[in-house]
Each structure stands twice: as structure tokens, then as C-alpha cells.
Amino acid sequence: MVAESDPAEYLRGYAGLLAEVCATGRRLTRAELDERRALGERAAEAGLSLRGLVRLHLAETRVSWPGRTAPDAVEGVLAAVEQAVDAFAEGYERAQRLAVRQEEGARREFIDDLLYGRSDLGRLAERAERFGLVLSRAHAVAVAAGPEAYEDTSPVTRRVETAVNARFGDRRVLLATKNGQLICIAPGDQEEVLTYFAKQAHAVTDGNRVAIGRPQPGAGGVVHSYEEALGTLELADRLDLDEPLVRAADLLVYPVLTRDRQAMADLVLSALGPLRGARGGAEPLLRTLEVYFDTGCVAAEAARRLSLSVRALTYRLERIHQLTGSNPADPPHRYSLQTAVIGARLLGWPAQEI
Template identity: 75%
Template sequence: MDLPYPGSEFRPRRPLPRPYALERPRRLDTARGARMTGRDIPEEYLTGYADILAETTATGRRLTRDELDSRRALGERAAEAGFGLRALVGAHLAAARAHWPAGAGDSTLAAVEQTVDAFAEGYERAQLLAVRQEEAVRREFIDDLLHGRSDLGLLAERAERFGLRLSHAHAVAVAQGATGYDEGDAVPRDVERALFTRFGDRSILVTTKDGRLVCIAPGDQEDVLTFFAKQAHAATDGGRVAVGRSQPGPGGVVHSYEEALNALGLADRLGFDAPVLYTADLLVYPVLTRDRQAMADLVANTLGPLRSARGGPEPLLDTLVAYFDSGCVAAEAARRLSLSVRALTYRLERIHKLTGSNPADPVHRYTLQTAVIGARLLDWPDKDL
């Protein structure tokens, strides 16, 4: 029996249920501030500014530490209130023009420069703090979402902030490269940018977890995950991508995520070379390993006699792997092993003699092939069963 080994092509799978539209993850709201002008800025954010201009003009001094700290504090408050920096700078310039002291010179211009610089510093500090707090909230949400550790009701409420409605179905794709990635790295940013450029407002969440790239998308929009697989495979220099099945409900994301992780683990143990793995193609493997003891018994009873072969069981086990992976075509299996067809045939005969099962016999083939898969899953013969 030919088992469903995954293909190497990037291909969409069967349609998934229920289309729906979701909102994009919320960003820091700067739209209102961006529309404002200097005339819209309340006077409270210019408190003491005219007095500073008058004092510095009269004395020629620079701003004191307390004056600079007061400007920074006003900048922080303005940022927290949502005002745009351009409008705030415009308000300062307009106020300087309105309260320009008599006899003003270079010292007055220096005071304006110091004031605006300190105000902008406080503004940027508040913005940076807000971004870091937002990143921390996002990271905590993602960790809870992918580990299923939080109360599902609370998790669903938090998810809406990031554009996910967990009452609907979602699917998760996971990409693993040769190195690990953090959320602020260039590779995740490039992949996310490509996705949003292509699909726009589709409730896509791209993040990282344990050094891997993760994409969460509505379950009916498999074209998003297919495109993510292409972009991630290229961005990670040939990394492997696994796509979980669409799963419904608040626990669907973590279920699909775990499926994708398990598929990556299977690929490592079984030596798959496909760039993209679909867990729906790999459902036979969890079935085979559900009863581990039964599988261990099958491997020991079927393949155990290979231990008595000269050179150990590994060459003959590799022969069976190549033979089954090539569709039981001797010439192709010999090519993969860099053997002559005659040498391959000799090995198959040796396997038949030791195990009593003939790889070329359809009756015996299923048992041998299942045992070979079990040996690869259980890492036999390197590990004792």
C-alpha cells in the first residue's frame, strides 16, 4: 500500500467552511492627532512657555533643568492625549510668534529650540513606552493563545483587540528555518509586510513563537496560508512550513498550531523533503503511533531479525526506506542508494530471508512498510524499544 507522503508543490487544499470578515488588529490611534493643527492644541500644553521666552530674552541664559523637565512632562502628556507631534510643534512656533519678546535675538531662538527639543523628547519617550506596553500585551496574548493556558472566554475577548474572533474557525501555519527568529527581526517583518500588501484587511496575525514564524488566518482563507508558506519558505532560505487544519472555536487556534508543530516533528523523524506539509495529508501517522507499545512490538517482531545482518540493521533498513519511498521501483531505489539494481535485489532477498517477509510481495509489503514507518517514528534501531 502506498502511504500518502506529502508532495513538494505549493498547492491549495479543499475549501474550508464559513467565510467571514474581521477587523484588523488595532494600532495606536494617531489619526485624530494627525488631522489637528497648531490652533487646535489646548493652551495647557504651552503652560509657562511665554514666561520662558521673556526670561531667556532678558537674561540671555539657557533653560534650567527644571524648565526642561517641565517641557518633557508636557510632551508626555500630549502624547498620551493623542495629539500629533507636527501640530504640537506648530503650536509652539505660533506661540513664539505671538509672544515674541521685544529685543529678542539668538538667545530667544535658542530657547525656542531647547523648548521644542525637550517637548519632543518627552513626546517620543511616551510613544516608545506605549509601543513597548503594546508589544508586551501582544506577546502575552500570543503566548496564552498558542498554549491554551488562559480562560477561553477571556481569551476570546482579548483576541478581538488583535482582529481575531475565536468563535469562528482558524488555521495556523508554522515555518521553521535554520535559525530562530524574534518578532522584531527582519524576516518576520518582511513576511508580514508581503501578506498585508497582498491581502490587506483579512484578520491575519503574523508572529513568532520559539524561534518559528507563525501565521494565524481565518479557516476559510487558505490562500493566505498558501501565500505565507511561499513567502516564509523563501525568507527563511528554504525552511520548512507546516499548515494545520482549520479548527473551530476558541480552542481551534491552539489545536491547529499543535498539528503544525507535530507535522514539523514528523518531517524531521521521517526525513520528508517537501517544503510544505499539510497535516490533513499526514493523519495516518498519528493513527499508527497512537498505541506506541503495539507499534514497538510490530517493529521488534518484524524488523528485529535485521540486527543479525552483517554490518547491522541500518543498511537493510535504509534499503527498505528507499524502496518504499520510490514506490517499490527497484531501479529508482537503487539510484537513491547509489547501488546497482543487482545489489539492491540482493539486499531485498537478504531482508526476505531474515524477516520471512518479501518486500516485493503485496501481502507482506504492508506489514513491512508499516514497521519501517514505525522504526523511523520510534528512532529504531538507535533507541531500544
């Protein structure tokens, strides 16, 4: 008996078809073509090569070619060969497409469960092995947000994935998309992978921003790092940071500052509320303070960034002192003012009432 995995099994009945077609001149029936398609599907499911199977069909055609074939029957036999091989290939490709869709579906379901913290953790760890992750290790997650939503099949996604796999193909790295953003999950001790992902994502998404969460252990750690990266992206937008790559570890002070929202709101209104009485409102003076503090209180550099003369900048700082009673150049006042400026950006003040 021929084993199911023997390639010759998938040519079953083929030689007999050729002999009958040569004798009768008929074309293959629908049932016969369906049988060829079914054999092609089984061959694909067995993992056999389509190229090798087509070569076997051609070899069998040569060996089984009916003897003394009349010239007018040759065309019919060749047409039957074409029909049979085409039906076989169609079944093979159909099975492959189904397998790809099933694999993509399983991968998407795994990504959803992993990043949302769903499913039994033990079962999740077992499934993770299939996609190259060992959840007993610590992992960190990088999230890239671009000007458009990205899917797994998007050209941008493929380009980033190809670049990362070409460089780190032997690492346990998983790239995917979630809610239109590019996601990279890597072992927590391989910062170079996430940094390279960020560089590639920034290059191909027209200057997007990438955030990297801190390494966290276990399956739940992946969720924590992912949520931290998302929060860092949002925080960077609210602070209007210029950096294309932001790390959660570098911005930990900001969530601490806003943990007591009411206390921060009180500080903002107390320290900066009087700026609303200035001509043009609070925003120009708030921006002046922000840039002044960002430059380390170097007036010349702050003036350059604001496209002001140093004299004009000095006037603004004096006006802030008059309105608030706090001198930005005075160290005892500077800390409260700077903290209030950060709080204003985090809370969206003065555009939003707090």
C-alpha cells in the same frame, strides 16, 4: 477654558518663557524643561502629531517674538526655543516608546495565553478583537521552524510579516513568534494565507520547514491547531521528509499508527529485527526498503535514488527476504513491511532500542 485635546494647550506658558528669556538673557531652568517634557508626554498620549506640534511651536515663536529684541538677545531666545522644543519632543518620544513597550507586552501576553490555552475564554475572545482575530470562527495555525531562533523584532520576522500584510492586509491574520519559531494564525477558510506565509518563511529562513495544523473552531481550536502543527513538524523530522511544507491533515495516519506504541514496537522488532544480523547492521537495508516503498516499488527509480545499480538493489531486496521471510515485492508481505518501516522511523529504530 481650553479643552485638553486642543493642541494649543500643549504650548501653555511657552510665549511667557520667550519673553522672560529675552528680558533676562537666562537659560531655561530644569523645572521649566521638565514641564515641557510633561506636556510632550501628554500630547503623545492624546494621539497628536509631533510634526504638527513642532510646527505650532515655530508659529507661536514667530507670533510671540519679543518686540525690539536687542541683537545680543536674539541668540538667547533662539537657544531657549531649541531647549523648549527639544524637551517637548523628548517627552513625546518617551511616551511613545512606553506605549510601544506596553503594546508589545500586551500582544506577547495575549499570544502566550492564546497558544497555551490559558485565561478565561470569554475574556480571551474580547482581547483577540484588539489583535484582529474573531475567535468565534475556526482558525488554522502555521508554524515555521528555521535554523535559528526568531523573535518578534528579528529581521526575518519583519520581512515575512511585511510580505504577508502587503498581500493580505485586509484579512484577520496574526503573525508572531513563539519559542523561536514563526507563527501565523489565519481564518480556517483562508488556506491561501497560510500557504503564502509558508512560501515567504521558507524563502527567508534558508530553507526551513513549515507545518500547518487543521482548522479548528473557537479559542481552544487555535491551541489544538497550533499543537497539531508542532506535532507535524516533529513527525516530519522523524520521518526525514523532504517536503518544505507539511500539513497535519496529510499525515493523520502516522499518529494513528503510533497510538499503541507497544504494538508498533512489537511489529517493528518482529518484521525488521532480523535485519540487524546483516553485514553493516539494519540501517542500510531499512533505508533500502524505505526508498523502495517511497518510489512505489519501482526498482529502477529506487536504485537511482540510492545510487545503486538495479542489480545491487535486487540483491538487497533478496537479502531482506532471506533475513525476514517477507518479500518486499509480494503484495501480501508488502503492507506489513511498509508499516513496520514507518514505525521504525517514528520510533527511531534501530538507533534507539525499543
